[in-house]
Amino acid sequence: LDPVEFRRQGHMMVDFIADYYQNIEKYPVLSQVEPGYLRKCLPESAPDNPEPIESILQDVQKHIVPGLTHWQSPSFFAYFASNVSIAGFLGEMLSTGFNVVGFSWVSSPAATELESIVMDWLGNLLTLPKSFLFSGNGGGVIHGSTCEAIICTMVAARDQMLRQIGLDNIQKLVVYGSDQTHSALQKACQIVGINPNNFRVIKTTKSTSFALSPESLKLAISSDVEAGLTPLFLCATVGTTATTAVDPLDSLCQVAKYYGIWVHVDAAYAGSACMCPEFRHFIDGVEGANSFSLNAHKWLFTALDCCCVWIKDPSTLTSSLSTNPEYLRNTATDSKQVVDYKDWQIALSRRFRAMKLWLVLKSYGAVNLRNYLRSHVKMAMLFEGLVSTDRRFEVVVPRVFSMVCFRVSPSAAIIISDDEINVENCINEVNRKLLEGINASGHAFMTHAVVGGMYVIRCAIGVTLTEEKHIAMAWKLVQEHADAILMKNNI
Ligand code: PLP
Numbered sequence: 001l002d003p004v005e006f007r008r009q010g011h012m013m014v015d016f017i018a019d020y021y022q023n024i025e026k027y028p029v030l031s032q033v034e035p036g037y038l039r040k041c042l043p044e045s046a047p048d049n050p051e052p053i054e055s056i057l058q059d060v061q062k063h064i065v066p067g068l069t070h071w072q073s074p075s076f077f078a079y080f081a082s083n084v085s086i087a088g089f090l091g092e093m094l095s096t097g098f099n100v101v102g103f104s105w106v107s108s109p110a111a112t113e114l115e116s117i118v119m120d121w122l123g124n125l126l127t128l129p130k131s132f133l134f135s136g137n138g139g140g141v142i143h144g145s146t147c148e149a150i151i152c153t154m155v156a157a158r159d160q161m162l163r164q165i166g167l168d169n170i171q172k173l174v175v176y177g178s179d180q181t182h183s184a185l186q187k188a189c190q191i192v193g194i195n196p197n198n199f200r201v202i203k204t205t206k207s208t209s210f211a212l213s214p215e216s217l218k219l220a221i222s223s224d225v226e227a228g229l230t231p232l233f234l235c236a237t238v239g240t241t242a243t244t245a246v247d248p249l250d251s252l253c254q255v256a257k258y259y260g261i262w263v264h265v266d267a268a269y270a271g272s273a274c275m276c277p278e279f280r281h282f283i284d285g286v287e288g289a290n291s292f293s294l295n296a297h298k299w300l301f302t303a304l305d306c307c308c309v310w311i312k313d314p315s316t317l318t319s320s321l322s323t324n325p326e327y328l329r330n331t332a333t334d335s336k337q338v339v340d341y342k343d344w345q346i347a348l349s350r351r352f353r354a355m356k357l358w359l360v361l362k363s364y365g366a367v368n369l370r371n372y373l374r375s376h377v378k379m380a381m382l383f384e385g386l387v388s389t390d391r392r393f394e395v396v397v398p399r400v401f402s403m404v405c406f407r408v409s410p411s412a413a414i415i416i417s418d419d420e421i422n423v424e425n426c427i428n429e430v431n432r433k434l435l436e437g438i439n440a441s442g443h444a445f446m447t448h449a450v451v452g453g454m455y456v457i458r459c460a461i462g463v464t465l466t467e468e469k470h471i472a473m474a475w476k477l478v479q480e481h482a483d484a485i486l487m488k489n490n491i
Pocket of ligand 1: 080144145146147148182184237239240241266267268269295307
């Protein structure tokens with residue numbers, strides 16, 4: 001790695017990326033390419049001889065950029081944002097620059113120690129109970145994704161339980177979530193070896209805004225206990241993917257405690273907001289949980305990937321995930337005075353993710369971070385207000401954070417239907433067409449969810465560059481497409 005050449009090419013790359021951000025609004029937010037487009041553009045085999053960075057960047061611009069869906073576009077309102085910032089980007093650059101592999105303390109002490117420190121810092125900003133922090137005998141680790149976090153915590157719970165009831169009883173273990181829990185839970189069950197018949201998906205309803213009801217949980221658990229099964233793990237969500245519903249942690253944890261169940265709190269999207277005092281109450285009751293995670297790469301301006309996981313009793317995790325091969329032995333590990341993060345996760349090798357989170361926390365400070373989060377919530381309130389003023393639309397569930405779930409209301413949609421029998425299908429079809437039109441325009445990108453049989457459009461705000469003017473433009477776009485659909489049908 002020649003420093004002179006690195007400097008030259010690096011500057012070009014920074015210029016390329018800065019130009020990308022400067023022009024980002026010129027691109028269609030949702031990529032408009034057809035499947036297989038790239039194979040038609042690129043040669044069949046890798047080049048035999050080196051190509052200069054200049055021509056590589058030309059290829060990127062010509063062939064790759066058109067196939068990108070622009071997640072950092074200010075008009076990206078799909079899924080949940082994966083927002084980034086100058087500090088998050090530069091932190092990623094630094095960690096890639098050092099390219100250390102901090103699997104054990106000795107393999108790069110700063111990587112391990114910085115991770116422990118930033119996890120305590122962020123835990124304190126969230127006012128997590130001390131029992132989740134290193135300073136209170138718990139601890140935090142940065143995983144790549146919530147999927148990994150749930151797998152690892154479920155393995156810890158499984159092994160802890162099997163030590164009590166015997167390995168032969170693995171088929172009796174039961175895992176609980178709701179019909180709104182992210183599919184990460186199902187995947188974890190599949191990997192962890194939970195009997196597929198013992199994965200309970202508890203139904204939620206609109207009356208509880210699609211949050212998991214503690215009474216329903218209790219009923220499910222007691223019937224499993226009666227059937228001779230062993231309740232193991234509950235995944236509660238703060239900010240569900242479909243509607244940002246908040247499961248009531250306090251009461252759920254009380255039920256779980258009674259039955260000795262491990263509770264993991266998945267706050268992948270909404271967790272970051274809880275560093276604002278006005279949103280902290282959404283994780284009230286977390287003290288009753290065993291583990292808690294949020295994705296700083298979703299809503300904390302930290303480039304992908306950065307899933308922050310806190311656990312009250314790290315020894316449960318390390319008992320399940322530790323290995324101690326001779327080639328990794330060292331005196332620091334033998335002293336048991338250090339954290340070896342390889343024993344807190346699936347993979348051995350690991351990126352220095354703490355660097356970017358540290359830069360984000362230092363560069364912006366808690367005050368600015370809170371204000372950025374609030375600005376997204378404020379923009380969501382603005383969008384919610386706009387939806388409410390148009391009688392053809394309805395907000396489907398009350399907005400909680402920075403996402404608005406809305407649809408063309410049944411009264412407006414039904415008028416255009418001559419199919420009186422299948423009214424719900426007709427309403428859904430109108431909304432599906434509306435979303436298709438919005439996304440095909442390239443001017444904004446939103447996604448949908450189906451809750452309680454309703455097809456809803458999700459406008460999820462969280463991109464760093466989004467401003468109020470983009471919200472106003474998005475709403476205008478929605479209205480124009482609604483005009484076209486509803487007018488075409490003689491309304
Ligand atoms: N949990 C929730 C509530 C989510 O919204 C998501 C993704 O949007 C996930 C889990 C999955 O996160 P990851 O991709 O980090 O596994």
